[in-house]
Amino acid sequence: MGSEYGRQQKPPTALEQALAATLGRRKSQSKLRTLKSSPAGSIDFSSNDFLSLATTKEFREDYLKELQQRILPVGSTGSRLLDGNSGYAESLEQQIAAFHGAESGLLIGSGFDANVSIFTCLPQPGDTIVYDELIHASVHDGMRISRATTFLAFKHNALDDFQAKLKLCTSASQNVFVAVESVYSMDGDVAPLSEMVRIMKDSFPHNNCHLIVDEAHATGVYGSKGSGRVSELGLESDVLIRLHTFGKALASNGAIILCSPIIRTYLINYARPVIFTTFMSYPNLVAIKVAYDWLESGKTEMLSARLTQLIGYMYAKLKSLESLAQRLEGGSFTLPDACPKSAIFALMMQEPRELAAFCQTAGFVVRAVMHPTVPLGTERVRICLHAGNTEAEIDAFVKTVRLWLDQRIACLAATSSDSTSAQAEEVAGLESRTLQTSSAAILAKL
Known part of the structure; x- marks a missing residue:
């Protein structure tokens, strides 16, 4: 029997009508998103x-070669805590952490999941999160369910405002987490990381201010062999957590959280996107490995x-x-x-x-x-x-x-000309009517 899908459309439910109304308002405001x-x-x-790795023939060939050399299942078969982990994944984590000069790393399904994990888990009650106003939406989602007490946004890349916000939270009894992107995804500008580290050290002599840097748009492009801006600036020991993603310059998907071993273990125990999500598949891990092999060898x-x-x-x-x-x-x-x-x-x-x-x-x-x-x-x-x-x-x-631009300027000029002509005609008509009124008044007096 053939499927009935698509043959007969059911009348919309009250829920669907409400959703359609919301979408209609968004469409009327020219804000409706479509694929x-x-x-x-x-x-x-x-x-x-x-x-351009995603379209590079040699990269594809190396990927297929690595895939064929290993007898690996297609899927990971579960979360990392329920049989989805493997020696291949742990070896890859060690390779990536060493490449970036980090103590350890934790692979995770996406940069979004990584930021949600970091900001929901690490800040404790009484802590503060200070963040750039243009920080990624995933950080906002993490902060929304975070246990931190205070959230302070500073003006984008503005060091004076950043310093002013830090002065509001200099208690030695609390942890302060600073969230920035090394390269911002919409504007393409870079965070003044060195200056921020200096301000943090001056403001927090007890070392309770912690920098978290999202390197999604710097991975593979900045630093020695594409190791990122933190490495490029020699700030590895000054940054609590670095997030590198694989879905941009590295032609794959997923991410790694570079951190200390204790933070890695803490995230494994408390980060819900780690605990309750099926881990990345082996073909995905192989693509990431080949990308890092290319970075390490200098091919990129x-x-x-x-x-x-x-x-x-x-x-x-x-x-x-x-x-x-x-x-x-x-x-x-x-x-x-x-x-x-x-x-x-x-x-x-x-x-x-x-x-x-x-x-x-x-x-x-x-x-x-x-x-x-x-x-x-x-x-x-x-x-x-x-x-x-x-x-x-x-x-x-x-x-x-x-x-x-030429067409736009010509259109504006034509509109302006039409408007000027219309105004001139209106003025001429007004002058004519005024003259007629004045003439009539003079004749009446005669």
Whole structure:
């Protein structure tokens, strides 16, 4: 008997009607999220595949070779506490921790799960969490069910405000946890980690202020062989926890929490995403291992250098649009004021969906990022560069943005001209009516 699915639609329940109304309001505000796939042949300026490993033939070949060399089950078969653990996983943890210069590490299914685990488990009653206002949503979810008592946000990357917030919580009897990202996912800027460490040491002589750094967008790109910004700055001993993820530059998924052995054991015992989630599959672990083999061998260094070169090239090309951008009213199109230190560019504008749709029609994959994903008034088109992009692709993309700007400016000029003409006609009509009234009054007196 064939399935009845899709043949007859049931009338919506009261719950579904309420959900539909909520979605309708979001749609009316142009905030409705939908799933989209990129057309074949499109040029990628959107994904987080910074090193282009996901599309590199040699990387795929090494992955398949490693997979075939080992007799491994396809799935992990359970959580790490219920038979999902393996010697392969523990060996991989040790390899990754050693690469980053950490004491130990704990593999976990995603960066989101990692942040939720960290911020729900570690802070104790009476503790404080100080966090950058642009910190990732997963940290907010962790804080929402955290046992910490106080939560203080500081202005994005603002050291003076950061120091001011720390002064509010300098009790020696409490722990203070500081949450930042080494590279911010939407703006592409970097945290002033060295300066933050100095301020923390000056403010907390009892060493009860602990820095937690999310390195998701730095993994594989920054530092020696892609070890991250903390390693690049030599701050390994000053950071309590580092979070590295594998779903961006490393062409896989999952994450590792780099920490002390005692914190690792604590998370194994208390982190619900570790305890109650099926562990990553073996094919996933193999992909992570191959990525770290590439990092360790230096195979990715040429890719990273190429990416850095393209970042400067993209910035120079976008700066050539500055005079055009300034012609839009109210600074409604804003370019980065300095060359980004990451592969992420944010083109701020009032209606980014228009530019994104224009570029997508031209064959470029870029995405508009709207509120509430980013703060109100900071909507943007987010551009991500990859080592596999070319100068010719960048030239074509910037040419497309220039064409959109030209059309936008022409449209505004036409609208302004029509408005001016209408105002002139209105003034002329008023003057004519006034003259007629005055003439009638004079004739009446005669």
